[in-house]
Amino acid sequence: MDNYLLQIHNGQVIPRADIPQVPYDVFYTELSAFVKNEGFIVQYFAYQEENANRLLAVVRNSAGLFVIGTETGRTFKSLTGAVSEKFHMFEREIAEQYGLKPDGHPWLKMVRYHKNYSGEEDVFGNNYSAEIPGNYPYFKVDGQAIHEVAVGPVHAGIIEPGHFRFQCAGEEVLHLEIQLGYQHRGIEKMMPTMPQKRFPIICETIAGDTTIGHNLCLCQAMESLSGKNVDKGAKIVRSIALELERICNHIGDLGALSGDVAFNPPAAYFGRLRGEFLNLLQVLSGNRFGRGLVRPGGVAHVMGDEQRQLIRAKLAETTPEIEHVCDLLFTAHTVLARFEHTGTVKHEMAKDLGLVGYAGRACNIGYDARVSFPTEMYGELPPNSNHVTQGDVLSRATVRREEIMHSLKIINMLLDKPETTAAPVQMEDCALKPDSFVVTINEGWRGEVSHCVLTDSSGKVQRYKIKDPSFHNWTGLAMSLRNQEISDFPLCNKSYNLSYCGFDL
Amino acid sequence: METYLSLAIAILAAPLFPGIILKVKAFFAGKKGPPLLIKYYILAKLLRKGSVYSTSTSFVFQLGPIVSFATALIVLLFFPLAGANPLLSFHGDVIVLFYLLGIGRFFTVVAALDTASPFEGMGAAREVFFSCIAEITVFAVLVVFYRLTGSLSFAEYFSGDNSISLMSDKGALLLLVIVSMFMVLLTENSRVPVDDPATHLELTMIHEVMILDHSGPDLALIELGAFYKLFFYSSFIANLIYPLSSLSGFSSWALFLGLLVLVYAAIGLTESIMARFKMNLVPQFILTSFALVFFASILTMGVFQ
Numbered sequence: 001m002d003n004y005l006l007q008i009h010n011g012q013v014i015p016r017a018d019i020p021q022v023p024y025d026v027f028y029t030e031l032s033a034f035v036k037n038e039g040f041i042v043q044y045f046a047y048q049e050e051n052a053n054r055l056l057a058v059v060r061n062s063a064g065l066f067v068i069g070t071e072t073g074r075t076f077k078s079l080t081g082a083v084s085e086k087f088h089m090f091e092r093e094i095a096e097q098y099g100l101k102p103d104g105h106p107w108l109k110m111v112r113y114h115k116n117y118s119g120e121e122d123v124f125g126n127n128y129s130a131e132i133p134g135n136y137p138y139f140k141v142d143g144q145a146i147h148e149v150a151v152g153p154v155h156a157g158i159i160e161p162g163h164f165r166f167q168c169a170g171e172e173v174l175h176l177e178i179q180l181g182y183q184h185r186g187i188e189k190m191m192p193t194m195p196q197k198r199f200p201i202i203c204e205t206i207a208g209d210t211t212i213g214h215n216l217c218l219c220q221a222m223e224s225l226s227g228k229n230v231d232k233g234a235k236i237v238r239s240i241a242l243e244l245e246r247i248c249n250h251i252g253d254l255g256a257l258s259g260d261v262a263f264n265p266p267a268a269y270f271g272r273l274r275g276e277f278l279n280l281l282q283v284l285s286g287n288r289f290g291r292g293l294v295r296p297g298g299v300a301h302v303m304g305d306e307q308r309q310l311i312r313a314k315l316a317e318t319t320p321e322i323e324h325v326c327d328l329l330f331t332a333h334t335v336l337a338r339f340e341h342t343g344t345v346k347h348e349m350a351k352d353l354g355l356v357g358y359a360g361r362a363c364n365i366g367y368d369a370r371v372s373f374p375t376e377m378y379g380e381l382p383p384n385s386n387h388v389t390q391g392d393v394l395s396r397a398t399v400r401r402e403e404i405m406h407s408l409k410i411i412n413m414l415l416d417k418p419e420t421t422a423a424p425v426q427m428e429d430c431a432l433k434p435d436s437f438v439v440t441i442n443e444g445w446r447g448e449v450s451h452c453v454l455t456d457s458s459g460k461v462q463r464y465k466i467k468d469p470s471f472h473n474w475t476g477l478a479m480s481l482r483n484q485e486i487s488d489f490p491l492c493n494k495s496y497n498l499s500y501c502g503f504d505l
Numbered sequence: 506m507e508t509y510l511s512l513a514i515a516i517l518a519a520p521l522f523p524g525i526i527l528k529v530k531a532f533f534a535g536k537k538g539p540p541l542l543i544k545y546y547i548l549a550k551l552l553r554k555g556s557v558y559s560t561s562t563s564f565v566f567q568l569g570p571i572v573s574f575a576t577a578l579i580v581l582l583f584f585p586l587a588g589a590n591p592l593l594s595f596h597g598d599v600i601v602l603f604y605l606l607g608i609g610r611f612f613t614v615v616a617a618l619d620t621a622s623p624f625e626g627m628g629a630a631r632e633v634f635f636s637c638i639a640e641i642t643v644f645a646v647l648v649v650f651y652r653l654t655g656s657l658s659f660a661e662y663f664s665g666d667n668s669i670s671l672m673s674d675k676g677a678l679l680l681l682v683i684v685s686m687f688m689v690l691l692t693e694n695s696r697v698p699v700d701d702p703a704t705h706l707e708l709t710m711i712h713e714v715m716i717l718d719h720s721g722p723d724l725a726l727i728e729l730g731a732f733y734k735l736f737f738y739s740s741f742i743a744n745l746i747y748p749l750s751s752l753s754g755f756s757s758w759a760l761f762l763g764l765l766v767l768v769y770a771a772i773g774l775t776e777s778i779m780a781r782f783k784m785n786l787v788p789q790f791i792l793t794s795f796a797l798v799f800f801a802s803i804l805t806m807g808v809f810q
Contacts, residue, residue, distance in 0.1 A: 262703070
């Protein structure tokens with residue numbers, strides 16, 4: 001049966017002609033069999049080719065990465081209701097982007113509220129000249145004691161816009177519906193129209209906190225498509241940058257979690273420590289968020305001995321501090337009382353939804369793209385393991401703590417490697433292999449970041465597909481809130497800290 | 506004269522003390538913290554602004570801040586600050602005063618409901634629920650005091666020869682009362698671990714969420730009212746610790762202020778060393794304070810008679 005699925009590798013270019021094209025019913029049975037048997041979706045999207053609508057799915061399991069394609073009419077049979085919830089967001093996105101209707105989808109509604117790319121009739125019957133997205137019936141619970149709470153898109157803190165609709169009975173949340181799309185910028189549609197020079201700049205801004213993660217995916221794809229090689233020195237710098245980004249965000253979030261339960265001291269200490277690591281990214285790249293560092297073919301800043309020394313010294317200084325503050329946070333019994341059994345997602349549920357990153361690992365789904373599909377230096381580095389995996393806020397916080405310590409360790413190992421990149425690389429246009437397909441996967445700090453590029457016969461980007469881990473995990477947050485107290489929402493939300501703009505694209 | 510002077514000092518100094526809480530919290534967080542006079546600056550800023558009213562609100566919304574401020578102020582008029590005789594006093598004033606605070610809360614709550622915001626309704630429900638439970642403790646305390654002194658007035662509690670304090674011969678009982686009044690203080694003044702005055706997360710708030718829609722001078726009145734209320738509860742505890750009326754003028758004020766600083770610092774300390782409770786744990790916390798006072802009142806029946 002696996003004859004239809006073509007095994008590929010992370011960052012490997014294959015000719016588009018090699019992608020197996022099967023009739024939709026074969027596609028349907030292949031994918032359902034795959035997904036039911038511990039398979040997960042990496043990418044599933046539509047594109048147009050010679051006036052035909054095509055669907056392409058990239059899926060993974062423990063054996064590796066596979067691709068399959070099909071052609072479809074304006075409607076196709078939905079996999080969501082009959083096979084697995086993992087498809088639900090992808091099918092909604094396909095419906096929104098190309099006006100193709102997944103027939104039998106149990107909760108078909110828009111994802112980001114925009115006109116479709118193909119000019120077909122809108123699947124949702126929306127009038128997009130009306131300005132406010134989120135203009136559609138929310139799931140409602142009826143009853144005398146039920147009240148509805150609407151939060152956002154404008155929030156009290158300095159965070160991104162998103163709308164949350166709670167159906168509550170008293171303090172208990174029966175259902176949470178999350179509506180995003182307020183920051184939709186049309187990045188996927190824009191990419192094929194842009195000069196190559198701007199690609200890294202755009203990809204660095206897909207999600208500001210995953211600058212390195214997204215840009216790395218782009219650069220690896222460009223390198224594969226143009227046949228560029230990256231020397232070991234540059235790979236070391238890229239891996240260090242990705243890990244620094246992970247540490248910055250995990251530390252910032254642990255501080256925010258602490259602040260959310262009104263336990264101030266760790267919040268303040270973590271806030272300061274996050275600054276130290278942002279500054280290290282600046283040492284490495286000249287920018288506190290790592291912009292302008294990774295470029296196709298290498299890195300734009302060479303890591304010299306001075307930078308190595310600065311980073312090494314700072315790590316030696318901050319590691320015991322981080323340990324102390326983590327101890328302060330994770331031994332305070334009032335904090336543990338808040339974290340434990342709050343926002344629990346059961347292992348089976350997490351697997352059904354296909355959660356990735358620390359949200360998945362906290363539910364005992366061990367998947368880590370650094371281990372399963374290693375890029376850059378990760379093949380030579382030791383994997384991390386997690387010990388608290390009940391799926392609650394405490395597990396997500398503990399996984400982050402363990403990842404911080406792991407990242408500190410592997411940065412030190414990377415710093416000990418003597419190779420230095422030959423020369424800084426600047427962005428220059430390069431010829432891309434025509435009629436090709438490549439998918440790149442990296443473990444960003446939130447989880448699996450993946451980009452997918454299809455080039456046309458003249459070697460131009462025809463379809464650029466981006467997937468932020470938040471695309472999988474927002475549903476996890478919604479499920480976390482089932483039968484929880486509404487006052488615990490901010491805590492659950494922060495324990496995931498998902499990206500709004502990475503989702504909205 | 507002493508009465509007017511002490512009242513004036515209290516009214517002017519009340520916004521100073523929350524600055525102490527912030528300083529203590531900043532110390533534990535390794536920060537410098539805002540200046541001690543921060544609350545005065547905030548009040549001055551708010552009073553200079555205009556108020557914004559939603560078109561969906563009625564006069565009830567505008568009444569909320571005024572009533573809650575007025576009730577908090579009236580309570581101070583009845584309280585023997587630093588052992589001085591209060592401006593007003595009558596037999597049974599304690600009951601009136603705690604219900605006056607209740608009226609203030611009622612108007613804050615209806616003003617919140619008047620906005621028809623789902624957040625404010627939620628905050629109002631929580632506030633009413635928790636303060637109902639706290640009321641049990643407060644009145645159990647009054648029962649204990651009645652058994653100890655046979656009176657129902659602040660002036661009689663805290664002045665004269667057999668005033669209630671830790672130092673008196675029945676002082677041991679008051680340890681329990683002081684602890685539970687401190688718990689009530691945390692509850693009634695929306696402090697950690699019951700509420701978090703510093704949070705910006707509407708869904709977790711209790712008191713703050715009810716006043717989200719108030720602005721400018723209205724907000725200033727609410728804040729000032731909250732400072733007086735906190736000052737009242739802190740003075741209550743300060744008086745329980747030492748019989749200030751036994752001292753004269755300057756020394757009683759010095760000790761009074763010292764004890765107040767102690768109480769406020771204890772609030773700051775509490776907020777620094779513990780996280781908030783889960784919302785469904787809060788009633789248990791408040792009922793613990795009742796259990797303590799109840800125990801104290803049982804002791805008044807046998808042990809000291």
